[in-house]
Amino acid sequence: QKEVEQDPGPLSVPEGAIVSLNCTYSNSAFQYFMWYRQYSRKGPELLMYTYSSGNKEDGRFTAQVDKSSKYISLFIRDSQPSDSATYLCAMSSGGSYIPTFGRGTSLIVHP
Amino acid sequence: DADVTQTPRNRITKTGKRIMLECSQTKGHDRMYWYRQDPGLGLRLIYYSFDVKDINKGEISDGYSVSRQAQAKFSLSLESAIPNQTALYFCATSDLAFQPQHFGDGTRLSIL
Numbered sequence: 001q002k003e004v005e006q007d008p009g010p011l012s013v014p015e016g017a018i019v020s021l022n023c024t025y026s027n028s029a030f031q032y033f034m035w036y037r038q039y040s041r042k043g044p045e046l047l048m049y050t051y052s053s054g055n056k057e058d059g060r061f062t063a064q065v066d067k068s069s070k071y072i073s074l075f076i077r078d079s080q081p082s083d084s085a086t087y088l089c090a091m092s093s094g095g096s097y098i099p100t101f102g103r104g105t106s107l108i109v110h111p
Numbered sequence: 112d113a114d115v116t117q118t119p120r121n122r123i124t125k126t127g128k129r130i131m132l133e134c135s136q137t138k139g140h141d142r143m144y145w146y147r148q149d150p151g152l153g154l155r156l157i158y159y160s161f162d163v164k165d166i167n168k169g170e171i172s173d174g175y176s177v178s179r180q181a182q183a184k185f186s187l188s189l190e191s192a193i194p195n196q197t198a199l200y201f202c203a204t205s206d207l208a209f210q211p212q213h214f215g216d217g218t219r220l221s222i223l
Binding site: 032034041042043044045046088090097098103104 | 212
């Protein structure tokens, strides 16, 4: 079992839908949680960065961390075709600070 | 200009050739990383460097070597390329111990 599990999708939704992307993990030492967006032929771009549990909101994006369940989520409200990309979760502990990445979820938002 | 620049962006070469991928950054970050990305496998860490005199193996370092020529430059070499090293390679940087990474746009490498 990988330390970080992420459903690869693809997840296909209509424009305007609320999207929920999720990752589960097994290492209880993880404290730092990140979401990256990767467009085709581009590098991953940091979307959200949170420490420990709780919610963080930035525009249409909300990151949620539930350490008791070892589960993190990224919500996208009012999804747009430009949100079509692969979303990678990543997390790290206070020891190495080197993140462990999920495999990524492919999201398709169709008009 | 991009903060993290990778060259070349695309490369096709033959089995047995020596290849160097280069990464340079203008972010002033001390920490630099090399990853490969394969479909279905996600990002896997090859090597990382926390400063110019520090080099560390990652999850999949066999068949690869690196050189940290300066704070801003980190090169990845494939001494004798083989087809299963065909992948998308990314360089990343980070500042301080717990800051997230910033990625370049990758090198698409094909080994025939």
